[in-house]
Amino acid sequence: MSEPPFTEHYSALRDALPGQNLAWLSRRRESALADFSRQGLPTPRQESWKYTSLRPLEKVGFGVDGAPRACVSIDRAPSLLPAASEHHRLVFVDGHYRADLSSAGTLPDGAQFTTLREVMAKDPDWLERHLGTLSGEPASRESQPLLALNTAMMMNGFVLRLGEGVVLHDPIEVVHLGGAGDRPLAYHPRNLIVMAPRSQATLIEHYTHMGEQPYYTNSGTEVSLAEGAVLHHYKLQADALNAFHTATVHAEVAADALYDAFGMTTGAQLSRNEIAVRLAGEGANCHLNGAYLVRGKQHCDNTTRIDHLVPNTACSEVFKGVIDDEARAVFQGKITVHRDAQHTNGHQLSKVLLLSDRAEIDAKPELEIYADDVVCSHGATAGDLDHDALFYLRSRGIPEMAARSMLIEAFLAESVHNIAAQGICPALMSSIGHWLAGRREGL
Amino acid sequence: MLEIKNLHATVDGKEILKGINLSVKAGEVHAIMGPNGSGKSTLSYVLSGREGYEVTEGDVLFKGKNLLEMEPDERAGEGVFLAFQYPVEIPGVPNTTFLKEALNSVRRYRGEGELDAMQFVKLVRSKTKMLHMSDDMLKRAVNVGFSGGEKKRNEALQMAVLEPSLAILDETDSGLDIDALKTVADSVNLLRSPDNALLVITHYQRLLDYIVPDHVHVLAGGRIQKSGGKELALELEKSGYAEFAPGAAA
Numbered sequence: 240m241s242e243p244p245f246t247e248h249y250s251a252l253r254d255a256l257p258g259q260n261l262a263w264l265s266r267r268r269e270s271a272l273a274d275f276s277r278q279g280l281p282t283p284r285q286e287s288w289k290y291t292s293l294r295p296l297e298k299v300g301f302g303v304d305g306a307p308r309a310c311v312s313i314d315r316a317p318s319l320l321p322a323a324s325e326h327h328r329l330v331f332v333d334g335h336y337r338a339d340l341s342s343a344g345t346l347p348d349g350a351q352f353t354t355l356r357e358v359m360a361k362d363p364d365w366l367e368r369h370l371g372t373l374s375g376e377p378a379s380r381e382s383q384p385l386l387a388l389n390t391a392m393m394m395n396g397f398v399l400r401l402g403e404g405v406v407l408h409d410p411i412e413v414v415h416l417g418g419a420g421d422r423p424l425a426y427h428p429r430n431l432i433v434m435a436p437r438s439q440a441t442l443i444e445h446y447t448h449m450g451e452q453p454y455y456t457n458s459g460t461e462v463s464l465a466e467g468a469v470l471h472h473y474k475l476q477a478d479a480l481n482a483f484h485t486a487t488v489h490a491e492v493a494a495d496a497l498y499d500a501f502g503m504t505t506g507a508q509l510s511r512n513e514i515a516v517r518l519a520g521e522g523a524n525c526h527l528n529g530a531y532l533v534r535g536k537q538h539c540d541n542t543t544r545i546d547h548l549v550p551n552t553a554c555s556e557v558f559k560g561v562i563d564d565e566a567r568a569v570f571q572g573k574i575t576v577h578r579d580a581q582h583t584n585g586h587q588l589s590k591v592l593l594l595s596d597r598a599e600i601d602a603k604p605e606l607e608i609y610a611d612d613v614v615c616s617h618g619a620t621a622g623d624l625d626h627d628a629l630f631y632l633r634s635r636g637i638p639e640m641a642a643r644s645m646l647i648e649a650f651l652a653e654s655v656h657n658i659a660a661q662g663i664c665p666a667l668m669s670s671i672g673h674w675l676a677g678r679r680e681g682l
Numbered sequence: 683m684l685e686i687k688n689l690h691a692t693v694d695g696k697e698i699l700k701g702i703n704l705s706v707k708a709g710e711v712h713a714i715m716g717p718n719g720s721g722k723s724t725l726s727y728v729l730s731g732r733e734g735y736e737v738t739e740g741d742v743l744f745k746g747k748n749l750l751e752m753e754p755d756e757r758a759g760e761g762v763f764l765a766f767q768y769p770v771e772i773p774g775v776p777n778t779t780f781l782k783e784a785l786n787s788v789r790r791y792r793g794e795g796e797l798d799a800m801q802f803v804k805l806v807r808s809k810t811k812m813l814h815m816s817d818d819m820l821k822r823a824v825n826v827g828f829s830g831g832e833k834k835r836n837e838a839l840q841m842a843v844l845e846p847s848l849a850i851l852d853e854t855d856s857g858l859d860i861d862a863l864k865t866v867a868d869s870v871n872l873l874r875s876p877d878n879a880l881l882v883i884t885h886y887q888r889l890l891d892y893i894v895p896d897h898v899h900v901l902a903g904g905r906i907q908k909s910g911g912k913e914l915a916l917e918l919e920k921s922g923y924a925e926f927a928p929g930a931a932a
Binding site: 625626627628630631632633634635636637638639641642645646648649650652653 | 730731732733753754755757758759763764766769770771772773774775779780783784785787788791823840844
């Protein structure tokens with residue numbers, strides 16, 4: 240039997256993998272590799288991968304680079320925050336950290352925002368206690384081959400660690416630039432967020448591209464929020480249209496803590512964002528919101544799973560998508576209310592604009608409720624632009640294409656303006672504008 | 683300004699307009715009255731270019747150009763404006779963004795320069811002031827959460843900003859109480875000039891107490907059955923549309 244794709248990368252990378260001096264880490268890598276080799280990439284035979292096939296990944300022939308080797312010269316990395324702000328940010332090119340492009344803002348005492356490699360080198364004991372704890376149970380690992388692949392081959396990523404009561408007033412940013420190499424590359428950023436009670440942060444992840452080469456980003460992120468912690472976690476995935484992007488997030492939310500996530504997708508030929516949240520303490524709350532704009536033959540999958548484990552927890556989920564041409568989107572949202580989780584409040588909504596006859600959405604909302612005193616709702620809609628609104632705009636002189644753009648923008652603007660970090664709204668709105676301009680020009 | 687000749691139109695294959703003839707000159711106010719289902723709204727949609735309304739025969743010339751060949755936005759550029767019976771709510775689009783986009787689209791069409799943000803704000807403020815409207819309506823999403831009266835005043839504001847040469851008021855009185863009706867009528871009257879014309883489509887005479895027509899036409903069964911001066915509207919108020927019902931003696 241042949242080895243699953245990507246397993247051969249392990250031997251190619253072996254000497255370059257960080258943390259080889261750490262026995263526990265090597266064991267975890269080996270065990271994750273064994274897991275992955277046994278399972279291979281997920282296939283549509285698996286229930287949660289029914290609508291998304293990773294087959295196209297196998298055709299590219301990705302390689303790996305143990306050391307940074309960007310062929311495109313980069314003197315500045317783009318930011319989603321206003322140019323004037325002096326915020327802390329980490330920049331990665333083809334998965335490798337670039338200190339020269341990164342910038343250090345001032346962080347308060349008790350706050351650490353750095354690379355995974357640095358923490359491996361300086362605080363391995365702490366890392367051992369936290370890395371892989373949210374996703375490492377054998378039972379969940381079985382169904383997480385992408386995370387196993389990530390664990391085996393992770394080279395770097397970011398770590399955010401906040402002490403009790405530490406509040407970051409300014410957003411912090413992680414920028415990933417792909418495609419800068421001389422051949423197709425795959426990399427597996429691994430991120431860790433550990434926030435002590437009542438700490439607060441706003442984190443922005445931005446994925447974009449510089450060069451021409453296809454690339455595959457397979458990230459894994461673990462988020463642990465202690466009592467009363469608040470994390471606003473925003474992501475813009477504007478990867479190249481020949482790129483692939485899979486991201487797995489596991490979040491554990493303690494009492495009175497809030498995990499507030501918003502993700503926007505415009506890039507990649509194939510992407511999957513998979514977020515699993517466990518609301519594990521009373522008063523825990525999560526918002527999982529998203530927006531996506533896809534066209535051509537893009538495929539965009541948002542899969543979420545929220546577990547309400549204890550009483551008095553809440554979640555709200557709104558995903559809005561705009562799908563043009565032959566593009567296809569998937570929304571799978573599972574909310575499980577466990578037996579003890581009385582007084583759960585859960586709301587989920589998927590709304591889609593289909594701009595062409597060949598555009599497709601597969602929406603699969605799922606509520607599993609084992610408690611009897613809960614308020615839960617879900618809904619999924621898909622439709623064309625409102626013809627009455629379109630005629631109204633046109634009757635006022637606005638040409639058809641511009642009128643359509645206005646309505647598409649309005650459809651998504653609500654989601655963008657609802658996010659708490661108003662500072663990044665202009666950047667998100669302009670990426671919507673950029674997409675619409677590309678559509679008008681037939682790009 | 684507007685010449686409608688033998689206009690026939692169908693909706694879903696059913697003939698609604700069966701040979702309309704109408705001539706409107708600059709400075710005139712024409713009222714089109716008629717019973718429900720006579721084709722009044724169909725006429726307003728055919729003139730403004732709504733999809734689903736198919737012209738099967740006849741011509742419409744607007745300032746000498748063939749109106750029927752134009753897209754809805756081109757008609758607006760030429761100076762046709764439809765005040766909707768039911769203005770559409772557009773969540774997520776601020777009224778001011780909408781007005782600016784509309785005005786600049788029309789100005790581009792007419793070969794005039796676009797207004798920048800400052801110039802636009804100045805212009806729109808002068809219009810709201812003229813119409814005694816509060817600027818607060820500008821910040822809200824287009825017609826979302828507006829009362830019936832506010833929606834119609836918003837139509838008047840759009841008309842004031844776009845300065846059309848022909849405004850078609852489609853059942854503007856519907857859903858308004860008498861005070862709101864007076865306010866909207868006052869706004870429309872402020873916008874009248876010797877260079878523009880109004881086509882007022884209404885079921886009831888009461889709107890015509892406030893927007894006084896030069897000509898009144900009775901539309902029934904897809905044709906104009908009778909034309910006269912403003913006194914015709916008063917007659918109709920007394921006698922109703924019974925004499926124009928299908929099968930009634932002409």
